Amino acid sequence: MGKNLVIVESPAKAKTIEKFLGKEYRVLSSYGHIRDLKRKDFSIDIENDFKPIYEIPSDKKKVVSELKAAAKEADTVWLASDEDREGEAIAWHLYDVLGLEKKDTKRIVFHEITKSAIQEAIKNPRDIDKNLVDAQQARRVLDRIVGFELSPVLWRKIKPALSAGRVQSVAVRLIVEREREIQQFKPEASYRIVALFSKEENGKVYEIKAEYNKRLKTKEEALSLLDKLKSADFTVEDITVKPVKKSPAPPFTTSTLQQEASRKLGYSVAQTMMIAQRLYESGKITYMRTDSVNLSSLAIQGAKNEIVDLYGDEYSKTRQYSTKSKGAQEAHEAIRPTYLNEREINGTSQEKRLYDLIWKRTIASQMTDAELEKTTATIGVSNVEGKFVATGEVIKFDGFLRVYREGTDDEEAENESAILPPVKQGERLLMTETTATERYTQRPPRYTEASLVRKMEELGIGRPSTYAPTISTIQQRGYVEKRNVEGEERTYAVITLKNGKIKDALKKEMAGADKNKLVPTDIGMVVNDFLVDYFPDIVDYNFTAEVEKDFDKIAEGKMQWNKSIANFYKTFHPTVEKTVNMRTEHKTGERILGVDPKTGRRVSVKIGRYGALAQIGTADEEDKPLFAPLQKSQSIETITLEEALKLFELPRNLGEFRGKEMVVGIGRFGPYVRYDNKFVSLPKDADPLEITAEEAVALIEAKEKEEKEKIIKTFSEEPGLQILKGRYGPYIAFEKENYKIPKELNPTELSLEDCRKIIAEADKNKTKSEKKGRRTSAKK
């Protein structure tokens, strides 16, 4: 029985450490914070110096009672939570909640999980740093004040159940402002001129691709240049050779791992974190929520061994990286393989691929620079001033590139690392073909989940543990959607000079299309505009950085935490009051589109209780206004009067089929045809305003056929019970509930008796799980 109790934050960590410390030490985990402000209450006593009112959340009661019991048995309790603001607060809450005494309590920290680091930590205990704890309390209280005072303003002024916060509202703002930049973007065309030259040497023909060093604004200029090139001579005027060095990227942090996994493996931010969690729990990698690029000396040595072993001495270069990102707290190491000599692991293919990425990135970070040679050849033209420039890149020594190359977000990044053929200064070249292509400037890119994380990290907003949850929150609130955006077809000119003839052609391309990008909804835009108008300080990109300055002062003992909060509250709270009591009408993003030609009433769009809507007429008129919801692809900001009026043509009656009416409408799940009280969804490309009765009949018949094929078996004595084929295999449908059929049973051979047994069995289990109340509440 150990006389010492060590408490860490994570159970996986506890397991490893226990091995290092031996029998005298028992190691348990707190599973993160054990105490917090009450979930539903404001829980801050404004009158009483902003005193926080803490409680132990229900899901932490068990852990706390276990820790209490263990602490009672121990002579010394070692609080070994992380060495950052949150970790220090966890230590303090533990101290308080477990009723520990100072003489029996020691606070220790370690930066890496190695035997020596932990033994060293045990030798150097300290007291809890109350200043750092206060900095955390300030952070916590500020976030609660902002979130719980701002959100109700939105409920009153815009729509219920909305939310605002220091982090999420800025994330939404980034996405909204980017979308507006895109809307306002006007692409500019210019002509890019590329020539192909050839030369012959020792019977071999070489081809050289070179670009004209100016872009031409107009088609006339391009045509006139090409015309001159017909009779021009081309000479190599200059060749420069420049050595270029490339250094490897630092080891992974949470943010960079999310970005690379997204770029290279196509994982969502949440997916990456789930897979990394499994790798961490099985001891394959170090902790996955970190902002540090630091590697332990053990890891550096391990990497070196691998590199020397696999590639040789000349590839090894040990490097120490330092963190540059704002507000980094560096309580952990970088994300790296626990054992660098484990080149591959067992696991799912996802786990293998993510591990491989981490292994390569870590190894590469300890390798030598790549040495490249960049060659530039300038080709002069006899009758024009401009030059053609050809570049080539040769890898002289691959260094870290042998293992790993960092991905880029630039979709148009060209693979131009071609080798330049051997040309000499003064040499004459033959031009075989020149093409002038009309190119447009690129609009700013929409954010992906991963690029949003990078931006947030850059601004110091959010933490490694919250990047993924924040992205899911802003989607859940309906501020942002991850979706595809259709592009527009546009034409561009391609002029070719070949064999002395100029050909002029028009080509088509899709521009502006996007896949899986973050796009703001109408609600997102309206909420953002509201916050920017009335609470510009809170959604300022520098707000977090500013308050962090205060938190730093508190941590250094130079400022009292409740003074800092009082100072903020003094101006914030009156602004909240003022905004709530504002006389002005709901700030719901209303936009007036014009007048309905049929009735002469006003047509407008705005956010309603259930989302964006179009409206004919106003409330003060004698006739009540008419309403119609906007379609998913439409936006308050861009919808036209014609498009809005069309929405009122639905639901549309298509006539009868087998004596029953067919009605087309748009519902919560998109456009549909209703027939015989059944709904048939329209295919993506069908327009509910255009669809004909024949097309609708075809859809209905297809659906009926599908329904029929779904039925595996029915019983005449119990028509309400059916055995059906579903997405997840065969199941029994009975009284609006579905029941899974055990795999070992053949669904076609089941008797009514068997089915009743399965149902009775499932109902018995259900009453147990329903006690938790999760299912029922989630359904609503």
Next chain:
DNA sequence: CAGTGAGCGAGCTTCCGCTTGACTT
């Protein structure tokens, strides 16, 4: 689960950061 929205009402919604689980269909 495909009707909603313009005025009495009941009661609810919400923040950020630490950590892992245990549910189905």
